[in-house]
Amino acid sequence: MKGSRAGRRSQSPLFLVLVIAILGFAVTVEASYGDRLPEFRECVQVCHDENCAPGKEATPIPLHRRLLFWTCASECDYTCQHIITKQRLAADEPVVQFHGKWPFHRLLGIQEPFSTLFSLGNLWAHHDGWRKLRAVIPSSYPLRPWYEWLAGVGMASWVFSAIFHTRDFPATEQLDYFAAGASVLYGLYYTVVRIMRLDRPTPRRRSVLRAWTLLCVLLYAGHVAYLKGVRWDYTYNMTANVIVGMIQNLMWLWFSFNKYKQSRRGWAIWPSIVVASIITVMSLELFDFPPLWGALDAHSLWHLGTIPPTILMYNFLVKDAQDDMAGTERLKS
Numbered sequence: 001m002k003g004s005r006a007g008r009r010s011q012s013p014l015f016l017v018l019v020i021a022i023l024g025f026a027v028t029v030e031a032s033y034g035d036r037l038p039e040f041r042e043c044v045q046v047c048h049d050e051n052c053a054p055g056k057e058a059t060p061i062p063l064h065r066r067l068l069f070w071t072c073a074s075e076c077d078y079t080c081q082h083i084i085t086k087q088r089l090a091a092d093e094p095v096v097q098f099h100g101k102w103p104f105h106r107l108l109g110i111q112e113p114f115s116t117l118f119s120l121g122n123l124w125a126h127h128d129g130w131r132k133l134r135a136v137i138p139s140s141y142p143l144r145p146w147y148e149w150l151a152g153v154g155m156a157s158w159v160f161s162a163i164f165h166t167r168d169f170p171a172t173e174q175l176d177y178f179a180a181g182a183s184v185l186y187g188l189y190y191t192v193v194r195i196m197r198l199d200r201p202t203p204r205r206r207s208v209l210r211a212w213t214l215l216c217v218l219l220y221a222g223h224v225a226y227l228k229g230v231r232w233d234y235t236y237n238m239t240a241n242v243i244v245g246m247i248q249n250l251m252w253l254w255f256s257f258n259k260y261k262q263s264r265r266g267w268a269i270w271p272s273i274v275v276a277s278i279i280t281v282m283s284l285e286l287f288d289f290p291p292l293w294g295a296l297d298a299h300s301l302w303h304l305g306t307i308p309p310t311i312l313m314y315n316f317l318v319k320d321a322q323d324d325m326a327g328t329e330r331l332k333s
Helices: 002-029 038-051 072-090 113-136 144-166 170-196 203-230 234-263 266-286 298-305 307-332
Strands: none
Touching: 038 072, 113 144, 113 298, 113 307, 144 170, 144 307, 170 203, 170 234, 203 234, 234 266, 266 298, 266 307, 298 307
């Protein structure tokens, strides 16, 4: 019991630090220092008057940018961000954010090339996990549908992430946030199903499963309704995702510890490695820095860092299912 209490105490400071720091980050997203710079506003206004105003000859925009909805106004904004950034660097002043983002160098019209690339990397990791699940775990295994849904929700969330990082619009931002919220909440949902074995067809477990499913559906519906109907609140959204994610992480740590203690098999600690990896790469969001080469920032590295844990977690689910099925066969014999 003493060890358990000590473990909970050791988690609390980390959790509080993560929440407080991320909330601070979330607040800064709503308004950036660069947006308020007089020289930036003047640059955008002059560019608009000279290139976008009625009667002025429209500045030609390459087809690949027009296909990604770059307009004269957004071209002015992008150009002025980099003009001001170059001026600040020449004057030994720090790089600042504009509209909640660093001034990235776009590639083929893609606003954040590395975040887009690594989002696609996470999409591949979930697809690879989905392929492994279907190839190794028989359809008769009761937990397979939940695992397939995990892969499906994960793939959808990273598709919307890639779209958002390709072009940042209110619609793409909302789709990214709602998909990410669904992915985080579903992660907790299936974690409870697996650890409590709510897939087993006993009357009590079926009742608990129905109640748990309804609760998660209502929580997600309320989450979306609040953001869409009441207030688009970055702080609330970040807080909700961090809390749900940390609950899920703590559950997997507990499960992994007990599983290893019972089986003494190395793969049983894989969820603990996943949790440790996620917390480690999550810290990148807390120590944000201007993008290297104008493209690689902490957020993109966070996306890169979630690829290996995702692969490892699917490998664990496969091993766990195989072990579970083998145990069932032993009981039958």
